[in-house]
Amino acid sequence: MVWNGERFMGYTLNFAAVWRSFDLLLEGLALSLALAFAAIAIGAVIGLFTAFCLISKNGFIQRPAGTYVTIIRNTPILVLVLFTYFALPQIGFRLGKIESFVFTLALYSGAYLAEVFRAGLLSIPGGLREAGLAIGLTEMQIRTSIIAPLMLRNVLPSLSSTIISLFKDTSLAAAIAVPELTFEARKINVETFRVIETWIVASCLYVFTCSILAALMRAVERRLSLPR
């Protein structure tokens, strides 16, 4: 490392201590990714269902979905995380740290993805649904075979930034001591006092992972793009 031993605005950089704990950071990163993956997978199902509810003309379907999205989107995720982990057990809803965080992030992603999906659904011409009806498909078959696949293609660019944003939100799990990347970094920081080095390395891991996620999403986008 070029910076090792160099003085940097009065601070002597020394990465050795951080490198010794690097595998801890990697384990933390793996858990971060696992948390994000689980939460987004559940959130995508919630979001898709909610999106169809949001565009429903039936108020009994649309309103509860709208309320869910409004409440979640207007509450800081840290508050939601703390609420689920500390407040819900008081009324008998007790979950482990990891389960509790995945539950919260899934609900949170559900609301954000619902908005992404809703926009995608609105951009699909109504004539396609009618064409599906005209050949005798049911509404459900139309949703699964026509509307959802097209919507997904429409929203890929904004889906990509939402997914990256949700991945970064896993850092909030540190607040309830889930040993993900940020939590591990803080532990190393406290144990080694190498403040700058620790957070530089942790940040680089986040940046690196997000770039990979973005590249993956672009590859999916290219793969699914329709020839014309």
Place this chain on the structure above:
Amino acid sequence: MSNNLLEIRDLHKSYGDVEVLKGVDCTMSQGDVISIIGSSGSGKTTMLRCINMLEEFQGGSISIDGQEIGYETVGGERRRKKEKEIARQRALTGMAFQQFNLFPHMTAARNVMLGLMKVKRLSKEEARALAEKWLDRVGLRGRADHFPGQLSGGQQQRVAIARAIAMNPRLMLFDEVTSALDPELVNEVLQVIKALAQDGMSMLLVTHEMRFAYEVSNRVIFMNEGRIGEEGNPREMFHKPKSERLAEFLKTSSFG
């Protein structure tokens, strides 16, 4: 039970306070090719869309092969049939739309296969064979694996017709299928429809192509302000219109 293919009785349809169909009666036999003409807003497209329940209607009845479409009367109360039953009834008719409405994420063959597999429950191989057969019939051999975005408007519309006809409907509904096409592409689509008519396919066509309506149909219906203004064989209708309104309409249309 009558042996009419299609029977429409006193059909009423409104959007809110605006009544667009004010009591339409029409019967049609197997093999009939009927063109529906009239100025825009006269209710011709709405009538077509009621037949496959893309539009709900408030009064009257529509039957295909004697089965009542869309609604049933239970204990004196008129009720919309169950969604599944309506979906099944919709498959009795095929429809081609002004805007083609092909599924853009599926190849031409896939567009045709979807209904065959999901509604008719054919295997993938059977569906593919039928799709190829019908694409061939509409002159699109070799285009089966093209996506809609790679096809011209006329080709897309022919895929859409193949998609509808492959389902083996009792009756084909054509809703201004050439209106969105560039003039030089109109003919290829009309030729396909004409060939289907000659094969004995029963069809109802809403069209602005007066020359085509004259040539292909055995009956013409002139819609006027939500009612059937006049109907008869094309020769009489176009050459000796009885009503002032039809004469007026023909004068402003492309027939001449």
